[in-house]
Amino acid sequence: MxxxxxxxxxxxxxxxxxxxxxxxxxxxxxxxxxxxxxxxxxxxxxxxxxxxxxxxxxxxxxxxxxxxxxxxxxxxxxxxxxxxxxxxxxxxxxxxxxxxxxxxxxxxxxxxxxxxxxxxxxxxxxxxxxxRLAMPETGIGYVPDVGATWLLPKAPGEAGTWLGLTGLDIxxxxxxxxxxxxxxxxxxxxxxxxxxxxxxxxxxxxxxxxxxxxxxxxxxxxxRLRQNVAVIDRALCFESVEEILAALGREEGEFAAETRRVLLTRSPTSLKLALHLLRAGRRSASLAECLGRELGACLQMLHNPDFFEGIRAAVIDKDRNPKWSPASVEAVKAQTVEKFLKPAEPPLLL
Incomplete structure (x- = not known):
């Protein structure tokens, strides 16, 4: 049909x-x-x-x-x-x-x-x-899903971290x-x-x-990712977004500067949660494990102000000017990230 x-x-x-x-x-x-x-x-x-x-x-x-x-x-x-x-x-x-x-x-x-x-x-x-491929979720107050936290950690070095955090297209x-x-x-x-x-x-x-x-x-x-592999691997290997931003600030060249500028426009909450999920995916034994973890986070997104604000700015009002809350990564507390880690019920795959 x-x-x-x-x-x-x-x-x-x-x-x-x-x-x-x-x-x-x-x-x-x-x-x-x-x-x-x-x-x-x-x-x-x-x-x-x-x-x-x-x-x-x-x-x-x-x-x-x-x-x-x-x-x-x-x-x-x-x-x-x-x-x-x-x-x-x-x-x-x-x-x-x-x-x-x-x-x-x-x-x-x-x-x-x-x-x-x-x-x-x-x-x-x-x-x-x-x-033009991308996982653009941090730009709409969401997180990489559909098994991206299984796929991206398998990319060479920290290329997957770069893709998951920046949301830029390749x-x-x-x-x-x-x-x-x-x-x-x-x-x-x-x-x-x-x-x-x-x-x-x-x-x-x-x-x-x-x-x-x-x-x-x-x-x-x-x-482009291969050309900038040294910068990507040096700056995005850390366990916190704050450390990544600081490392990018120490790097020379336009690629690092652009990456840092982009990250500063993304939802701070999404950045911290995405990094946590990507690192957890690196330690996971299966795609199913990652998908289950992602589903739990997605269901909690339904209560996340940044999710509504990001979509408003991107596709409803289309002003491309989201007002994130909290507005900086430093203001996102560990407890905020933890609330997204509640397992989905019932489990995704029995």
């Missing part, structure tokens, strides 16, 4: 999932989450499906994340929709991570927040010259450097890629998929 928010189709051996809200940059609704999960279940049972491909309609983005306006309205109303959305979204992220068949994500254009959750947990992640080369993508392919050839994957034999393996993708692969460009 071409007017559906998610279009499910079969092409040869490929099961294809198309996010179909192009005017909203394919941002996710609860109905979309449920449709994707149902499609994955069906394709997993279908012996004639060798591979699943996830893509976004339109030329601007794969998926810009969850529909934060809807989450904001739900939180205001206290109707429980936001909590249900996060719970089902995180289960979908885990479903993708353990999916029994090769899962290919075409991360063309904007791929942020929930879009990273739909792609970076898959086995085969394709980026293009148009990819391109294809940086996404591959950070371990969030595997191969770069020109956006103009993605249709050919789907055609090639659809001809894979029944029971095709991930090796078959890799071989098919390599026929289209392009050399990656220069990674």
């Amino acid at each position: 071409q007017d559906s928010e998610v279009i499910i189709e079969r092409r040869g051996a490929a099961g294809i999932i198309r996010l179909n809200r192009p005017r909203a940059l394919n941002s996710l609704t609860l109905a979309m989450i449920r449709a994707i999960a149902e499609a994955l279940d069906g394709f997993a049972r279908d012996a004639d499906v060798a591979i699943v491909v996830a893509t976004g309609e339109g030329e601007r983005g794969f998926c810009a994340g969850g529909d934060i306006r809807a989450l904001h309205e739900s939180a205001r109303a206290g109707d429980g929709l936001a909590g249900t959305f996060w719970r089902e979204e995180f289960r979908l992220n885990h479903q993708i991570a353990v999916y029994p068949k090769p899962y290919v994500a075409l991360m063309d254009g904007i791929t942020m927040g929930g879009g990273v959750g739909l792609s970076a947990h898959g086995r085969h992640r394709i980026v293009t010259e148009r990819t 391109g294809a080369a940086d996404a591959i450097h950070a371990g969030l993508a595997d191969v770069q392919i020109a956006s103009s050839r993605l249709g050919e890629v789907i055609d090639a994957l659809s001809t894979l034999p029944r029971g095709g393996s991930s090796i078959d998929v890799d071989t098919a993708l390599q026929a289209f692969a392009e050399p990656r460009g220069e990674s």
Whole structure:
């Protein structure tokens, strides 16, 4: 159904999932989450499906994340929709991570927040010259979620810390450097890629998929994160945001200065909680553990003034001038962070 928010189709051996809200940059609704999960279940049972491909309609983005306006309205109303959305979204992220068949994500254009959750947990992640990837949550009074606290600590050095705290967007080369993508392919050839994957034999393996993708692969460009690895690793290795800001202040060069300027615009509460969750993710044994921890924090976000203020400034009034409370990282007490660490009930994954 071409007017559906998610279009499910079969092409040869490929099961294809198309996010179909192009005017909203394919941002996710609860109905979309449920449709994707149902499609994955069906394709997993279908012996004639060798591979699943996830893509976004339109030329601007794969998926810009969850529909934060809807989450904001739900939180205001206290109707429980936001909590249900996060719970089902995180289960979908885990479903993708353990999916029994090769899962290919075409991360063309904007791929942020929930879009990273739909792609970076898959086995085969394709980026293009148009990819702009980010976990921008600290800029809206929220925290990196969808399993980002499992993915980002696995990036080289402190690159994941930089991504999770700053929320800045990166391109294809940086996404591959950070371990969030595997191969770069020109956006103009993605249709050919789907055609090639659809001809894979029944029971095709991930090796078959890799071989098919390599026929289209392009050399990656220069990674800004790789170029600044020494600064990133020196300045973002600390256990407190205050120490990170101080270390950035001691560094020379525009990259460190820009990073520090950006951090000072983010929600101080979000920065401290995000750093705690990223460090906890580094010590965790599984994605499921991280998702469960993230869900607990997200549910507490429904009582966090910065969450409402950040979304107001970003998508409602669009003044891009949030007034955070507290207004500085020094004013965020340890007890404030601790209240976000309450386990979700019931647990996310039994």
